[in-house]
Amino acid sequence: MLRGKFKQDIVRKRERIFLGDYAVVGDQVDIEIKQNSPVITKVYPRKNFISRKAPRLKGAGYRGERLEQILVSNISIFVAVTSVYKPFFNNKVLDRFLVIGESAKIPSIIVINKTDLDPDNLIEEWVYLYRETGYQVILTSAETGEGIAELKETLKGKTGFLWGQSGVGKSSLLNTIYPSLNLTVGEVSEFTNKGKHSTVAVRMINTDEDTWIIDTPGVREIDPFGVREEDLCHYFIEFEAFNNKCKYNTCTHNHEPGCAVITAVEAGEISAERYDSYLRMLETVEQDIKF
Numbered sequence: 001m002l003r004g005k006f007k008q009d010i011v012r013k014r015e016r017i018f019l020g021d022y023a024v025v026g027d028q029v030d031i032e033i034k035q036n037s038p039v040i041t042k043v044y045p046r047k048n049f050i051s052r053k054a055p056r057l058k059g060a061g062y063r064g065e066r067l068e069q070i071l072v073s074n075i076s077i078f079v080a081v082t083s084v085y086k087p088f089f090n091n092k093v094l095d096r097f098l099v100i101g102e103s104a105k106i107p108s109i110i111v112i113n114k115t116d117l118d119p120d121n122l123i124e125e126w127v128y129l130y131r132e133t134g135y136q137v138i139l140t141s142a143e144t145g146e147g148i149a150e151l152k153e154t155l156k157g158k159t160g161f162l163w164g165q166s167g168v169g170k171s172s173l174l175n176t177i178y179p180s181l182n183l184t185v186g187e188v189s190e191f192t193n194k195g196k197h198s199t200v201a202v203r204m205i206n207t208d209e210d211t212w213i214i215d216t217p218g219v220r221e222i223d224p225f226g227v228r229e230e231d232l233c234h235y236f237i238e239f240e241a242f243n244n245k246c247k248y249n250t251c252t253h254n255h256e257p258g259c260a261v262i263t264a265v266e267a268g269e270i271s272a273e274r275y276d277s278y279l280r281m282l283e284t285v286e287q288d289i290k291f
Contacts, residue, residue, distance in 0.1 A: 024049070025202045025214055026073035026159065048104055049073040050161060053223040068225045071202060072161050072214050077154070078108045081164030081173070085117040091126060093165060095236075095277035096222045098135070102235035103227055109136040111151060111162075113169040116143040129271055133238050142172040152177045159204075159212040166218030174215060178207045183215070227285045233261065236278050238270050254282060 023029060023040050026049075030042040054067035080097040082089055094110065101108035110130055112123055123139075130137050138154065140147035151173070162170050171183040202216040224235075233239045233253055239261055247258025256262075264270040 022070075024070050024073055025204050026075060028074065046073040048075065048106055050075065050078065050100060050104055050106070050163070051225050052100065052219075053225045055219075055221055071163075071216060074159065075106060075161045075214065076158040077160045078104070078106045079111055079151075079155075079160055079162045080108060081111045081113060081162055081168050081170050083114040083117075083164075083168040084112060084123050085114055087165055087167050089123060089126060090165070091273055092277050092280065093222060094130075095274065096224060096281065097163060099227065099232070099235040099281065100222070100224045102237065103224060103231075109138065109154065111138050111140055111147075111164075111173070113140045113142070113173060115139045115146055116141040129273065133271070133274065140173060142169060142176040145176070148173075148176050155211060155213065156208065157210045159214065161214045161216070163216055164218060166220060168218065170215060170218070174205075174213065178205075178213075181205065181207070223284060224281075227281075229282060229285050232278065232282055232285050236274060238274065239278075242270070252282065254279065 023043050027046065028044040029040045030044075031038045032041050033039070049070050050072050051068050051070040054069045078101040080094060080101065082094050089112065098108055098110075112127065115123070127137050127139065136154070138147045138151050140151055142148075155177075162174070164170055174181055175183050202214065205213045205215065207213050227235065229252060230250070233243050239253070242260040242264045243253075245260035246253070246256065248256055251259050251261075253259050253261035261270065261275075265272055265275045
């Protein structure tokens with residue numbers, strides 16, 4: 001709970017942030033106990049945070065493009081969780097998660113879950129692509145135990161944030177890594193191939209003496225907040241070797257002549273799939289943001 005005067009100060013000073021999300025999981029705060037209830041009196045500066053564009057509200061006629069929803073703060077590793085099947089692996093969605101992690105300057109890793117549903121190892125081409133790009137990719141299965149020890153070791157001693165689409169199996173993974181958690185596990189619709197929320201609130205869990213895990217409800221839509229057109233290329237890490245070699249220093253790597261990124265794509269030095277993700281995101285990012 002936030003103290004009344006503190007709420008008013010937040011509204012005046014930080015209009016771009018949802019009031020309900022001002023004090024988020026991971027924040028360091030001061031509290032007072034009033035009438036047997038803790039009241040937040042101060043939120044300390046964050047070393048980092050993960051946010052997204054505000055999701056559509058019921059009954060709203062607009063997306064809320066200029067509103068930011070901060071989800072968690074002060075984390076040391078961001079785990080983008082995907083699945084092979086149920087729901088199908090979606091590289092475009094994964095790339096949006098990675099852009100959010102890169103723009104927040106937080107080390108990011110990729111978990112591809114439910115490998116037991118891929119007996120022919122069809123996911124291998126994507127694993128190769130993201131490892132070549134520079135990301136740690138962990139293949140996991142709560143059914144067979146694949147990758148569980150590697151993921152547990154990767155999370156050890158850190159404050160880790162697990163985020164992904166609904167149904168990718170975050171809760172099942174956490175239950176397998178830390179059996180004492182006994183988290184509720186959701187289902188995936190056979191008709192839509194989309195998950196149903198099993199986690200209903202963001203929560204931080206102390207799993208070991210020095211390990212904290214932040215679990216959050218799965219998402220249906222994900223858009224980075226505050227990423228400008230001229231900055232997006234810096235959040236595709238394989239572009240870095242080419243960003244400053246273009247003919248024009250204002251190059252958006254879209255259609256300009258003498259673009260080193262486009263030349264690298266044509267030469268196979270940058271993945272065509274990742275470049276397509278970049279172009280799709282370029283259509284939706286902010287061209288000019290003012291607060």
